[in-house]
Amino acid sequence: MSCTKRGAEEAVSDRSKPTRPLSRPDPGSAEEAALLRRVLGSSVVAVLVLDRCGQAVYANGQAVEELGIGPAGGVPAEIAAFRWIAVTGKALHDVRCALPEAEDGTRVLSINAEPLTEDGESAPQRVVLSINDITEQYSYYEQALRESEQRLEEAQQIARLGHWFAYQERESGRQRLWWSPVIYDIFGRDPQRFVPSFRRYLRSIHPDDRPMLRARLANASREDGYEVEHRIVRPDGGVRWIRERGKLEHDASGRRRRMFGTVQDITEQKELQRELERRASHDPLTELYNRAKLQQLLHSAQAAYRRHGTPFAIVLFDVDHFKAVNDRWGHTAGDAVLWELARRISGVLRETDELGRWGGEEFLALASYTDEAGGAELAERIRRSAAERPIGQVGTVTVSLGVAGIEPGASLETLEHRADQALYAAKAAGRNQVCRYASLPAGGGR
């Protein structure tokens, strides 16, 4: 019918007319057999019926043409294997079957297989297979999967982050560990030669971090996971920092299935973090503690004094006539003097003493576990070390020092003020000397 307006109207009015019901062929009739043959013959799905020996007893046109299967072509072993369905009696759906082809190609098939029991038979004698050729889709998805795995691998390389999982091997019951390529890289191991295991992994942990890591891992099963940062030692002796995360995976019934986790190389982050912390607490010129860090140390010392009565003293000192050094030799020479003094004085401190730059050409030493008299001993050592030999062209440089020890009820401000008063007195008394606050005649003296 041509597509005219009238034609369309007729089509509409045709719909209102009662349609003649299609006659259903009698089951088992020659008419039904012919119809089924036509349907099967025009199907794009290859249909094959195998007997219990794997011989094809029927193949539709698609099976013959596309797969070359049929009574004439013979049945490839991979497909003939489906004859077992007749024995097991269990249908299978969407089973992937790879058929090797000439020139190294592979044809990928998706097969539905059903046992076929005919009237009067107690057990299935045949198997009917519907076969779809999915080679194109399969290679497309396989390629896409390969590409996505490659992208994941590249992203992991950039982030220096790998993933792992630990599982129990079903056959042997053994614990197995699987690493992604980046983890081999982080641990400095060759994936061709190194088989990861939990024991080998533990052996790579920095000895100082092992106890902490063991404790965290012991807790991990209770907490369902863990996150920990620790060092590893690579076979070449190199030390790397890693951040490790692990999580337990459970199956649908809540049983522990496997442990999954990530490993990230954070060595650079750690170094940067350490450098930032160092800069926040150190003076860039002398590389000693800065004033902020000294204040923090003083607060800790005072807290210990209040809680446990642990005494401490401070030594405040500055370079004598330093203005003249700058004026005569220049600011750079002055800087070099400060740097050299810092080195010399650091060498005469006890392990529990701290030294920092208080500001300008002024330094502060914190002498722990000692009183003002002990602080004065340290001050004397500092004085001698500063003046022990000339500093380059500048020559001999001296320092004046004021000492004050903590006392009950004295605040840090008071202590600093007392040390400052003592330092002022040392300057006034002719420089290059130590003055204790307790020895001051008026105000400070007792």
Ligand SMILES: Nc1nc2c(ncn2[C@@H]2O[C@H](COP(=O)(O)OP(=O)(O)OP(=O)(O)O)[C@@H](O)[C@H]2O)c(=O)[nH]1
């Ligand atoms: N080169 C250099 N000089 C500094 C630095 N900080 C402070 N100074 C100088 O140290 C000098 C301190 O001078 P004054 O406070 O007059 O003291 P002084 O000349 O040492 O004299 P007395 O302390 O009385 O012995 C000033 O010239 C400051 O510019 C620094 O980081 N580098």
